[in-house]
Amino acid sequence: MAVISLMTDFGLKDGNVGVMKGVIWKIAPQAQISDLSHLISPQNIAEAALILYRSAPYFPDFSIHLVVVDPGVGTARRPMAARLGNQYYVGPDNGTITLLLELVEQQNLPTHFIHLNKPEYWLPNVSYVFHGRDIFAPVAARLAAGTPLEALGTPFDDPVRLALPQPERTAAGWRGQVIHVDHFGNIASNIRVEHLGEMLQHKERLTVRVRGAEIHGLVNTFGERTPGTLVALIGSTGNLLACLVNGNAQTRLGVQIGDAFEVVYE
Amino acid sequence: MAVISLMTDFGLKDGNVGVMKGVIWKIAPQAQISDLSHLISPQNIAEAALILYRSAPYFPDFSIHLVVVDPGVGTARRPMAARLGNQYYVGPDNGTITLLLELVEQQNLPTHFIHLNKPEYWLPNVSYVFHGRDIFAPVAARLAAGTPLEALGTPFDDPVRLALPQPERTAAGWRGQVIHVDHFGNIASNIRVEHLGEMLQHKERLTVRVRGAEIHGLVNTFGERTPGTLVALIGSTGNLLACLVNGNAQTRLGVQIGDAFEVVYE
Amino acid sequence: MAVISLMTDFGLKDGNVGVMKGVIWKIAPQAQISDLSHLISPQNIAEAALILYRSAPYFPDFSIHLVVVDPGVGTARRPMAARLGNQYYVGPDNGTITLLLELVEQQNLPTHFIHLNKPEYWLPNVSYVFHGRDIFAPVAARLAAGTPLEALGTPFDDPVRLALPQPERTAAGWRGQVIHVDHFGNIASNIRVEHLGEMLQHKERLTVRVRGAEIHGLVNTFGERTPGTLVALIGSTGNLLACLVNGNAQTRLGVQIGDAFEVVYE
Missing domain, CATH: 3.40.50.10790 (S-adenosyl-l-methionine hydroxide adenosyltransferase, N-terminal)
Structure with missing residues (x-):
């Protein structure tokens, strides 16, 4: 079937x-x-x-x-x-x-x-x-x-392909873009696990910057922080996200698709 | 099944x-x-x-x-x-x-x-x-x-029937009503292909009037005009529509269900 | 299957x-x-x-x-x-x-x-x-x-259970809470047929109070009153509801989940 x-x-x-x-x-x-x-x-x-x-x-x-x-x-x-x-x-x-x-x-x-x-x-x-x-x-x-x-x-053999924005390597990390905001207001970037690679072995050394907010360290899941806290984490299909625990990060930060989304490794 | x-x-x-x-x-x-x-x-x-x-x-x-x-x-x-x-x-x-x-x-x-x-x-x-x-x-x-x-x-043998508004023949065309606005904001009238008949052989001679807007000529599909242009066309089930290419005609025109929707053949 | x-x-x-x-x-x-x-x-x-x-x-x-x-x-x-x-x-x-x-x-x-x-x-x-x-x-x-x-x-054998609010017996009826508002704006309380029991044999003697509104008597269904009238009735799964015939009771009354919802038998 x-x-x-x-x-x-x-x-x-x-x-x-x-x-x-x-x-x-x-x-x-x-x-x-x-x-x-x-x-x-x-x-x-x-x-x-x-x-x-x-x-x-x-x-x-x-x-x-x-x-x-x-x-x-x-x-x-x-x-x-x-x-x-x-x-x-x-x-x-x-x-x-x-x-x-x-x-x-x-x-x-x-x-x-x-x-x-x-x-x-x-x-x-x-x-x-x-x-x-x-x-x-x-x-x-x-x-x-x-x-x-x-x-x-x-x-x-020549299907149309979109020219989608790609994240760029910076001195200390990656600079990407916001590409999706989900129903919960979680903010997805185009920076993926493949980009971060070994940096993910020291999640506490990563800092995410989006729309003026700075999030230190990556968590594995929402429940590691208290409600109302901004967290960064790897989403279920491998993109780097910024989220608000039990809340709406998009509303909190006023983010739009296409906004800069940066991660720095220190 | x-x-x-x-x-x-x-x-x-x-x-x-x-x-x-x-x-x-x-x-x-x-x-x-x-x-x-x-x-x-x-x-x-x-x-x-x-x-x-x-x-x-x-x-x-x-x-x-x-x-x-x-x-x-x-x-x-x-x-x-x-x-x-x-x-x-x-x-x-x-x-x-x-x-x-x-x-x-x-x-x-x-x-x-x-x-x-x-x-x-x-x-x-x-x-x-x-x-x-x-x-x-x-x-x-x-x-x-x-x-x-x-x-x-x-x-x-006497099921209830609604008394639905019917378009009226005018000197130069038809006067109908807005009966539906879809998810895209496309505005559907109750004027149908059956009403227009042979007029559809000269689509360039038809003018649609709705909520103060005047649309000259009918197109077959959206992509014949640039984004942001108002177009009139026959919808996929035979009703005469007013649409905004890649946009929302209902929002642009402030149309409501029941508004007058006219077509004139010149 | x-x-x-x-x-x-x-x-x-x-x-x-x-x-x-x-x-x-x-x-x-x-x-x-x-x-x-x-x-x-x-x-x-x-x-x-x-x-x-x-x-x-x-x-x-x-x-x-x-x-x-x-x-x-x-x-x-x-x-x-x-x-x-x-x-x-x-x-x-x-x-x-x-x-x-x-x-x-x-x-x-x-x-x-x-x-x-x-x-x-x-x-x-x-x-x-x-x-x-x-x-x-x-x-x-x-x-x-x-x-x-x-x-x-x-x-x-110890699944988590929510401590959900229960309605309380009052001198003349029950005091409960608003627990749901549906798509139509119908307001559901946690007062159920099991609480009301024999009171339901004299529906005309029940008065519902919610958010300052007072509804005298229970009806069986919406169509017993004219559009725009507030009615109280037993919903399809046994909860006591406040509704507006062909309208939105939640918008009319400004009700929120958790608001008091009372019924009195006279």
Whole structure:
């Protein structure tokens, strides 16, 4: 029984997510469907890329990740299906796969990109503005029902990649950026365990600086400090975070996506 | 494996939607359940009617659409199950089916209305205020598990219909109303492709007027104009929309449901 | 096919709920998963306890209720699985089960508590801050796939219980507290049908007082009064509520969780 994950910027009130599930189950009645998020900020491809990257590896092999954050719907941007290691992606070729693709390439796993150009696998009537329902949901369902990836269109090898900000090495640490703020107000940077490496063996010697706040030492988890304390820690998918114990660090610090986020080793 | 869609005004925080799924799976363990929306504005039957109308046709044949927007719960309003063409409805007889019923009648498809009055198909204890859990979820699950519609109650033939506003023909076009604003702030009118007909062969000759704004020409999709531009286009289910490319038209224009929405052909 | 319910304070935008479903379906591909709520107020264990208590009894026997409201994640608090009558709980041992456990004990149903201390049933890498994904989701999936509860860890018999406020008998009725406000703004107290008992045979003799408002008599349902009227009634799971017909009582009265809520019998 294939698993499909679903991520969009459609919100939850208009029925557009539910209708995609109707389309999927018409073709693949047994598919399990997991909603990753439908609250991606409108048109924010980078946010979708981050969530796809950190979620997909936890899914069963050959799950199908259907992502529709698609400001270019109905224009020349390619509709696409891809194999990324042991996971499939279906959605627009607009950079959503950037981070997951990098991960898969680092692991030397196979990749395969297909331009979806065979309307016989789509709904009979394709609207200009809802390819999620009319193209991507039916294609994801075909994959789930056993149609081979290669049958769905024409191969290509130059998928769009986002130019995402990278942290820079400084004299005493790393200078990165705020890339995500979660539901709790935890502030995630693009500085990762891979950057910090051996520095993590002396967590007490690291100092995090973000929006004027200075946090000395890294903890392993929230409960090591009292409620209301700012802490820095490694999040569950390897990014360096600034958090407020039992509170909202984003509100406390007034942080925005893109703000500088620095760590210094002393 | 039957598909059930679920739409309510219950919101997502109180567990009331999840509990209905528990009730359904007790009776129909294999049912697939798609959440259409649980963010219908409280008691807004017209909004539920619109979303049901544009979503149901995309579902597998004989899917069951369980809709609970039910300000009259526990009063004399009839609990109801209905066949509407190749789809089922379960919920209060309060007009929720109005638009889908019109569509099905235009297509000369069969309709059948059942007053749910057989408590043996409900939960043993029926509360006064949560028939979604106690009557409608068990009845939808019975249908999913194979109980014939006719067994669930007594036939009737006068379901409640909402008197929804209709667009009017003007000298040079149509005058309608704003009937929905979606998550992106796109503004939907009740003027549809069926009204515009041959005018759509010269999209450049149409002008849309809403809340003081004037939009010349219709585009096919957002990406034909630069971000921040107001555009008019036909939405994915056939309604005439006013949108802001990569932005929120509702916020920009301060539009409300019920505002005038006009189109002129020159 | 086992049913798993899922409740967290994770919100819906970050992908963390969806990733737990990916983990579950890797181990138990056929599990049905019902989202109870992911909008529990951050770290609010009492709110999760209330929703679990009133929802679990409606689920199929031996459903698995996976609840992750876990401010103590990564500290010494016990990870736990439990049998509570004919339902299972998986989550932190932090009091989430308090109300459901009391109910099960009143019914003299069996209970069994297991300290989850066998990492062979978890994901291979356990983060410090996301045990929902790394410990609780895999354990719930093992239960769903047939692993016996006892195999998952070591029995214990002193689960954490919250000290929740209890209503007090007064000369002429009961004095309780506001314990929940739902999506509609309905105000729930901790005064229950069990407290009121025979007083409910003369609903017209009861007066509810909350935040300066006085509501004379109890109705059975909203539609007995005109829109905009304050009413008191017994909610669908037995708590005494104050509501505004077709409106929001919480906004009208400015009520907060913990406010006094009194009922007097005259």
